[in-house]
Amino acid sequence: MTLELTRINRRFSDYPALNDVSLSIAPGEFLALLGPSGSGKTTLLRILAGLDYPESGRVEFNGKDFLAAAPRERNVGLVFQHYALFRHLTVAENVAFGLRVRSRRMRPKRAEIDARVEQLLKRVQLDGFGKRYPSQLSGGQRQRVALARALAVEPDLLLLDEPFGALDAQVRVALRRWLRRLHEELGLTTVFVTHDQEEALELADRIAVMNRGRIEQVGTPREIYQRPATPFVCEFIGKANRLALRREDERFVAGGWTFAADPWMGEHAQAIAYVRPEHLTLSTEPVPGAWRARLRHVYLAGSVAHLELDVAALDHALEADIAGEDLARMGLHAGDGLYVSPSHAVIFPLDRDGRPIAGDRWLWRAGMATTPTRLPLRRSEVELDAHRVDGGIQR
Amino acid sequence: MRRRRILPGFNLSLGYSLTYLGLIVLLPLAALAWKASGLGLEGLIGLLRVPRTLAALKLSFGGATLAAAINVVVGLLVAWVLVRYRFPGRRLFDAIVDLPFALPTAVAGIALTALYAPNGWIGQWLAALGIKVAYTPWGVLVAMVFVGFPFVVRTLQPVLETLEHDVEEAAETLGARRWQIFLKVILPMLVPTLLTGFALALARAVGEYGSVIFIAGNIPMKSEIAPLLIVQSLEQFDYAGAAALGAAMLAFSFVLLLAITLLQRWSHRWSESTP
Numbered sequence: 228m229t230l231e232l233t234r235i236n237r238r239f240s241d242y243p244a245l246n247d248v249s250l251s252i253a254p255g256e257f258l259a260l261l262g263p264s265g266s267g268k269t270t271l272l273r274i275l276a277g278l279d280y281p282e283s284g285r286v287e288f289n290g291k292d293f294l295a296a297a298p299r300e301r302n303v304g305l306v307f308q309h310y311a312l313f314r315h316l317t318v319a320e321n322v323a324f325g326l327r328v329r330s331r332r333m334r335p336k337r338a339e340i341d342a343r344v345e346q347l348l349k350r351v352q353l354d355g356f357g358k359r360y361p362s363q364l365s366g367g368q369r370q371r372v373a374l375a376r377a378l379a380v381e382p383d384l385l386l387l388d389e390p391f392g393a394l395d396a397q398v399r400v401a402l403r404r405w406l407r408r409l410h411e412e413l414g415l416t417t418v419f420v421t422h423d424q425e426e427a428l429e430l431a432d433r434i435a436v437m438n439r440g441r442i443e444q445v446g447t448p449r450e451i452y453q454r455p456a457t458p459f460v461c462e463f464i465g466k467a468n469r470l471a472l473r474r475e476d477e478r479f480v481a482g483g484w485t486f487a488a489d490p491w492m493g494e495h496a497q498a499i500a501y502v503r504p505e506h507l508t509l510s511t512e513p514v515p516g517a518w519r520a521r522l523r524h525v526y527l528a529g530s531v532a533h534l535e536l537d538v539a540a541l542d543h544a545l546e547a548d549i550a551g552e553d554l555a556r557m558g559l560h561a562g563d564g565l566y567v568s569p570s571h572a573v574i575f576p577l578d579r580d581g582r583p584i585a586g587d588r589w590l591w592r593a594g595m596a597t598t599p600t601r602l603p604l605r606r607s608e609v610e611l612d613a614h615r616v617d618g619g620i621q622r
Numbered sequence: 623m624r625r626r627r628i629l630p631g632f633n634l635s636l637g638y639s640l641t642y643l644g645l646i647v648l649l650p651l652a653a654l655a656w657k658a659s660g661l662g663l664e665g666l667i668g669l670l671r672v673p674r675t676l677a678a679l680k681l682s683f684g685g686a687t688l689a690a691a692i693n694v695v696v697g698l699l700v701a702w703v704l705v706r707y708r709f710p711g712r713r714l715f716d717a718i719v720d721l722p723f724a725l726p727t728a729v730a731g732i733a734l735t736a737l738y739a740p741n742g743w744i745g746q747w748l749a750a751l752g753i754k755v756a757y758t759p760w761g762v763l764v765a766m767v768f769v770g771f772p773f774v775v776r777t778l779q780p781v782l783e784t785l786e787h788d789v790e791e792a793a794e795t796l797g798a799r800r801w802q803i804f805l806k807v808i809l810p811m812l813v814p815t816l817l818t819g820f821a822l823a824l825a826r827a828v829g830e831y832g833s834v835i836f837i838a839g840n841i842p843m844k845s846e847i848a849p850l851l852i853v854q855s856l857e858q859f860d861y862a863g864a865a866a867l868g869a870a871m872l873a874f875s876f877v878l879l880l881a882i883t884l885l886q887r888w889s890h891r892w893s894e895s896t897p
Binding site: 277278298299301303304305307309311312313314315316317324325328360361373376377380 | 786788789791792793796797798802807810811891892
């Protein structure tokens, strides 16, 4: 049941909503399409559902041409952000809808439909709610009805369009875990659209990060977070400090800190580095080469403390995360002087105009060999990524 | 804590509303009932058993019901086109819908008569087919459809505009065909509004006088409407008879509208207010 999208293009009157998007979804996979609004993720989902059509490109499901089939022939289950329940029908009638509209030949017997509805309502933990109307349910309950309705037709593919977008934070987290368990039970190929990175990182087997109609990177949540392929992914997923680097002889420097070696052999004069807040090492003792910083503010958020640091040698403040216990042990207070150095960074070369060069990156780690070897990205990553990331450098 | 209301002084505003309703609506109706009571119950029943009166009432209510039914179907179509399609001249078309509201009813009646008379633009073609509209009950129906038409369109339009497109798409992905989406999803959600439009168009057609009398020809027992009988009674200074007929129409209209309201509430049972 592989779903194969090849070079999809879709234009809305003046801008490209999808630009040469290719993606392959494995059977039983839970894939998240993650991106800011306007990145094309919903358009891609609507194309899969048959509610929109691309100008060019192919969609194949099990080797069959998906685009040639009408929405009702595709056997997909679609769940909308705003539930889209039939408000004039009861919960049970909503769930049964997809079965009742079938032609007489395909339609299960009435008793069979009732039994299946009951079973589905139990599955979404709404048994006993069958006779109510959607207006009498809470948001979380409505969304579970919508899910049961989509599952009733036994789809080959489940599509979820920001399903938790209209719910409040607590319900969202609870429903998210529940959905993950449900997916493990059913093993249904699922494509899930969200702009909430936390949701995507927690739920998905793989994430496709989208930006301006392109797929920036496809990978497991771990890959996306630890080995981002583009500057956009660095900035969109998690938090990252952005540093401007200059080449000096055989190395890159930022405000006195040296990122040893130059993997591009002098090809690029500038680069940008992204350093996660948890990848900044703090010390009250002087460290050779480290930036001198002053602690401007501490935000204690439960177990983690977010530190805002003024670094004179850099043009902007840095954010560092340390464990709350470490903060207490180091006895840090606003106004204290500190030494800061990065332990990991993702570095992208820039061209003469200061634009990142697509498909090249360097995963830097403190204490790595002076001459890093250039390694290609993992093969699957190269294949799946429409926005080719060819020769990354990593250790 | 006391709930804050938008209008200040609940007692004042309620009192004002009730007084206003009493003066403008109930007082004239009470006067009508009082006047009619001069005839006595027997007199009233006797009056209603006159074949000519019965025929007129039948035409008035039957015609109005049929006209409202036609308006519901055509009005739904027009409202659908106005809301769902974009075409040149849409706004003009939209404005034209209101014309039956604005036109003096006598003018409308004369215009319709001119059109449907055996020598009129439409009437001559219909006459060739052997169909007579003007000066027959069909003429009454045409006039009633004309005056009631805007009600259905105008009540439906806002509801159609707020109908979520999501719901239709959901039905489509669940395998519904287009006619199933219309019959099982869209129409049931419109029924309460269609009933409102039906009731308004019906009420308007029952009470319509000006436009109907020109095209009807007013042949007793055939194309004579009840309001015309009332006017004729008044011209003969039979005030009690006129009031009695008026009261009978009023009672019948009230029962009809009440039934529609109950039906509407039942068809709207899925809305927020039900427990």
